[in-house]
Amino acid sequence: EPEVTQTPSHQVTQMGQEVILRCVPISNHLYFYWYRQILGQKVEFLVSFYNNEISEKSEIFDDQFSVERPDGSNFTLKIRSTKLEDSAMYFCASVALTATYEQYFGPGTRLTVT
Amino acid sequence: GIQVEQSPPDLILQEGANSTLRCNFSDSVNNLQWFHQNPWGQLINLFYIPSGTKQNGRLSATTVATERYSLLYISSSQTTDSGVYFCAVCGSGGYQKVTFGTGTKLQVIP
Numbered sequence: 001e002p003e004v005t006q007t008p009s010h011q012v013t014q015m016g017q018e019v020i021l022r023c024v025p026i027s028n029h030l031y032f033y034w035y036r037q038i039l040g041q042k043v044e045f046l047v048s049f050y051n052n053e054i055s056e057k058s059e060i061f062d063d064q065f066s067v068e069r070p071d072g073s074n075f076t077l078k079i080r081s082t083k084l085e086d087s088a089m090y091f092c093a094s095v096a097l098t099a100t101y102e103q104y105f106g107p108g109t110r111l112t113v114t
Numbered sequence: 115g116i117q118v119e120q121s122p123p124d125l126i127l128q129e130g131a132n133s134t135l136r137c138n139f140s141d142s143v144n145n146l147q148w149f150h151q152n153p154w155g156q157l158i159n160l161f162y163i164p165s166g167t168k169q170n171g172r173l174s175a176t177t178v179a180t181e182r183y184s185l186l187y188i189s190s191s192q193t194t195d196s197g198v199y200f201c202a203v204c205g206s207g208g209y210q211k212v213t214f215g216t217g218t219k220l221q222v223i224p
Contacts, residue, residue: 031209043157043200045211056211089155095209101145102162103204103212108155 002026004106006092012112013082021077021109023092031095032075033103034067036060036088043091049075082113116141116205120215127191127222135186135218137201145204145212146177148186150197157200160186191222 005024013019025032034046047057049067066078075094079086089110093103117140127133137146148160161168161175163184168175172191177184188195198219202212 033211035211035214037155042216043202043214045213048209048211050209055209058211091157093212097209100162101164101204101209102147102159103145103202105149105157105159108157110155 004092004094004104006090006106006109008109009107010110010112012114015084015113016081019079019082019111021079021090021092021111023075023077023106024073025075025092025094026096026104027073029094029096029104031055031097032067032069033093033095034077035091035093035105037091037108038085038088046077046090079111082111084113087111087113116143116203116213118201118203118213118215120199120201120218122218123216125218125220127220129191129193129222129224131191131222132187132189133191133220135188135199135201135220137184137186137203137215139182139184139201139203141182142206143179143203144206145202146184147202147212148175148184149200149202150195151200151217152197160199188220191220193222193224196220196222 032049037043089108092106119138149157165179174187198217201215
């Protein structure tokens with residue numbers, strides 16, 4: 001069964017550094033999302049992306065964050081200057097343009113900012 | 115935005131017992147999914163169930179969309195069922211974000 005993949009599974013970075021989290025959505029999916037989960041809390045929406053542009057973003061998704069689909073398969077989340085509070089699990093999800101709206105989630109990247 | 119509430123927040127079961135987890139949501143939805151978050155933090159998709167009833171082994175789920183709630187049943191619980199169960203919904207009107215509930219933390223003890 002096709003699945004969403006994410007790399008790396010765990011990234012440790014120093015405060016102020018830039019990080020890029022990578023996702024490969026399911027190949028025929030056209031809607032993409034990033035979510036994050038701070039330890040012990042619920043999963044929160046960051047941004048959705050369709051047709052090479054952001055379709056919705058949350059108040060969390062400020063100027064430090066950006067997303068890109070650099071080629072036909074990857075979908076990336078960049079954090080320009082990481083803060084301690086960016087430490088979280090980041091999930092990528094994708095949806096096919098069909099009659100269902102089921103979101104397929106990747107396994108997540110655990111980001112630790114020290 | 116749409117509100118999602120889950121109950122109970124915590125649940126401790128003896129192995130072999132049955133349980134029911136509830137998810138209430140505040141508006142019409144075109145997507146409702148149940149996830150199990152394993153100890154490694156991965157979200158395992160259990161059910162896509164915007165309405166009706168589905169069963170998969172010892173798990174089943176029912177969503178009554180008109181009354182804005184969904185139930186997840188776990189029968190004959192096993193220690194491997196431990197973890198956090200999340201309900202997530204997407205409001206009607208296109209491919210919107212899903213909104214997660216705060217989860218039910220389940221611990222199954224031998």
